[in-house]
Amino acid sequence: MLDNKIYSVSKLSAITGVTIRTLHYYDKVNLLKPHRRIDNHYREYTQKHLALLKQIIIYRELDFSLTQIKDLIYSNEFSFVQALSDQKKLLLKRQEETQLIINSIEVTMNVLAGEKNLELLFSDMPLSFNDKLITLKEDEDSYNSMLSSLGELSELEIESSKKQTDEWAFNYKLTLLIPIDSDEVQEQVNKHYFLMNSLFKKLHGDSFKGIGYEGYLILAEQTISNPVTKAVYDNYQSGMAEHLYEAMIIFADKELKGNIEQYRQVTI
Template identity: 45%
Template sequence: MKKEKRYSVSQLSKLAGVSVRTLHHYDKVGLLKPYRNNNGYREYTSTHLILLQQIIVYRELEFSLEDILKILTSADFNLLQALKDQKSMLLKRQEKTQLIINSLENSMSILNGQTNLDILFKDLPAEKVERWKDMMAQSAKAGSLDEYYLSLQHLSNEDAELEQRDFEQWASKYTSSLNLPIDSTVVQALVEQHYVITNRIMNKTQATDVEFDGVGYEGYLKFTDSVLSDPICLDMYEHYGQGMANHLHNAMLYFAENTLKDNVDKYKKLGLERD
């Protein structure tokens, strides 16, 4: 009769993927009792290996060693009920874990948005930035900047750098054109650039699973109105040049009525290309 293969504690440890220390503990608590050879060393058989694999499964289900011992040794142990109870406990833990994950993701989104806002404001005077942030917080429903940070969560830091540079260059050019009529070719070309910047950043700040089809005529009128009606926007534009907000507002109205209104489909596509 062929002798059953024997395994040392280290061999079984490698086969099952558990530590030698764990096997020693299972022996101590009576969960997995090995044979002892003539020298007193622990020896295990394939039967032990199968039993150990069962123990590992129950441990993965987070059963206590005490309950596993009952499962393996008690004839009247209600395994089905134990599994149901364990499932219920794991589902509750899963729900709690998911809440923690959601909270972490929200915190990460806020931090990314905070970084982006700081990038967009980086070349502006610190005292003005602080004032604008205070105004933003006061205007938010929650009374904090989190609402603004979350609106920038989908914008990459690289894109924030790009948008900041483009806007600063545009603002410099527009400031130099404040002495020109709002319907002049130069001013209207700059307003068109402003539209593209607005369209592009609106697109980039959308979640990847949200389809944004561009700023339309009605939406653009709301942006135009906010240049003067939103105290933060008004103050920001006035930072670049006295009278800029009013000049830009009127130039945007002219652009909306004389260019955008009859060419919405064309303009809505500008700046929407994602990398």
């Protein structure tokens, strides 16, 4: 009969996944007390023991203490509902703490990935460029935020963006002696606007709705005021940052002001 089936400690361990050492401990603290054979004093477990052990396993997964479990199993006065309520509060608190740790780990991982991507982006910059990065690192929050954003991109996306930027910069260099309001220059600025939208879309996903008039003016200002950005453009060609800044201002006033929705539709 199934009800009369007897299990050795090793068999019970194999069935439930509870280690033999743990079963011995449960015996010691009177949580799961097996029968003892008369001839050799070996531990023997019945179907009832198996059922109790399965309950213990469930309660342990809910993070109940052994004392609480003993009360749950053997005491008629113990309030199971209250115990579950208290345990739920503890688990929710632990969940919040665990999520904070996970968030911190994810930020750190993104920052580390961002540092690697930063190296890929600026791999061909001169050694003096490191001095510009040091000034950027002084604002630790902004710097880590930038790294975290870069960390969202794959190595392939970084390489693709750099290739597109390098190709654009090569063509823009050919226009540096041409007036900034000429069709040739403004065509390259238009391509620059597309590149910036593409990059921000990759960085921010669906939350990004396109660079507006004011946003592009800010980018233009950063072209000459941000030492890192200025160094990047001037590394392609000396004076390129200043030339691009003035050309971007004209483009923003001529093309984006009052016409941004049309541009957003084709760039996002």
